[in-house]
Amino acid sequence: MSAGLPDPKELEELLLGGELRYTRVDAVRLSGVTREFSGRLWLAFGYPSMGDDVIAYTEGDVAALNRIRRLMDDGVLDEDGVIRLVRAFGQTMTRLAEWQVNLLGSMLRDDPNEPPGAEALESIMELADKHIGEFEPLVVHAWRRQLAAAGTRAMAAAATRDGETGAALRTTVGFADMVSFTQMSRELDEMELARVVERFEETASDIVASCGGRLVKTLGDEVLFSAATPKVGGEIALTIAAAVKDETEVPDVRVGVAHGPVLPLMGDVFGTTVNLAARLTSLARPGSVVIDAELADELEKDPDYEITRIVRRPVRGLGIIQPYVLRRAAPTP
Template sequence: MSDFMSTAHLARNTVMRPVWKLIGGAPTMTMREMAEQLGVEIEVVDRFWTSCGFPKADPDTYMFTEQDAQAIKEWNQEVGEGALARNTVTSLLRAQSYMADRLVLWQLEAIVADFQERMQLDDTSARLVVLDEIDQYIELLQSQLGYAWRRQMAYLLLNTNREVEMRDAKAAVSDSYPLDRCMGFVDMVAYTRRSSTMSGAALADLVQSFEMACRDVITTRGGRVVKTLGDAVLFVADDLLVAADIVCAMVDFLNSRPEILPVRASLVHGRVVSRSGDIFGPPVNLASRLVDIAPRGQILMDATSAKQLRELDREGLFTVKQAETADLQGLGEVEAWQLTRGKTDGASKPLIRRTILEILPTAAKE
């Protein structure tokens, strides 16, 4: 018990320096005092705080700084001025906080794992070292986040502009599912059974290796990762040929990696709606059901998407052939088609259409 208490005391003393650096110093206000200073109801401050994903705070506990007050003031002004609807401003706050929560967890765990490996430390010792040294990395992590956000937003704006330019009149009035997307799932086979027999470290390494490999293939070949689900990844692309290239490359690459479980995949083209960074619609459900019935190492498509791919593929880069008709839950009987590569030289040549690097020089000249 004494060893535990000394470790806990050491951790608490160690962590206060970076914590105060991050939140703008030692807390000087309660929630009630901050509300009075800002001239707002305490419910406004509470709404902001809980929208950030934090537990409800005692209104009379000293836990806020001037930095918190400034953030709440800016948020409340945005709501009051009406440039965006209140629900939209709050939604953006939730989105930023949700992504920040995932990001800082990813960053911290990556540094802990690094210290464990390089210094040959146990988990507790590695975390104590991180707590002691994390303030050395704060500025770098913040600046890299700002850079990544600016570049990602620029890339998304250019892609959105291109999509709008290419829409026809019929698509413009189809608001229920306005986005034309090609989406695919890649799923590790027998993940549940195998994961139950693995150590925590081995399972974490498996999931990380799978996710990083998928992200690398998807992004370098012109797609975007929508979400990861531990043993599965959902991606989208704007072009069916590009999407087919991505999913074939992923299955080939992942099945060549002995440290990753065998995979299977699906690919569907259709119209979806996007909310909160995710996509929804019948094609997403169809892709999810198809990957569930795909045999190990195979890629399944629905008949409509397979026909569209065959019509677009004038160079014979891909082959589609009828696989089976399956009764899928909630969808009824669906005719599945198997996708494979056609010409072998296509595997090493990404089929990215227009990238941001091609668009920017033209925009600069204009």
């Protein structure tokens, strides 16, 4: 270990909120789950494999295993359902934890291009020791808020299905893609590029939320969003395109939006409609929004928009499509 750096075990126990005191055999015995199931859970959470005799579990780990066992005993979830739920938590929290550590590290060191040294790590430990009890409820609060929003969207979607069968829902989905990102990545250093990506994601995320849509995922130079209605989808697309034009730090974006059946799965969305939205993005000019025929049909009578038919194009995997450019209607004199 480098001189002056905190003890990794001390840091781990501080952040875990308890002493590492149990082996895997101990945790299995105390929780009542099987050895095989505990191994599946550990991997689903995203933790590295541990030998049976390695002391790697805290009281909190045993309590979590007990809660999971009770959920199965009460018939709330079966083993496969638990594994899927735990994997969702694990993958989400992995990104959140890395994001938070990187953010704290950059805030606590003089040169953001340098890795955190002993002083920065000591500051992170001190911050965690004093304030982790205040951060933890914020995570639960955000989760409950997002859970409520997702539940409300699911109820609204169910109310509009009118007896339709199948898992796919009719949804508006769109991609916003930064222009010339590859060239920009060659011209900027890593920290400058990261700042551009962060600013783009912040702008898009705020707009999607304020319009009432959902940010499905971010892909560096691209974001994928969804909206329950065509109107909301159109508003998100046009607002992102306009806002990024005014951003000095972020290059223009191309936006492609489509409306149709979408399969929601594990927080993501899949299907031909999603693929079509991605293809439409490649047809858009910088700063513009291109939509598919179905979304154009949904919005054509809305006085807030101007829809222009453009040349039919062949797109990979989907054949010949008819794209349209979406703009805001000119103000009435």
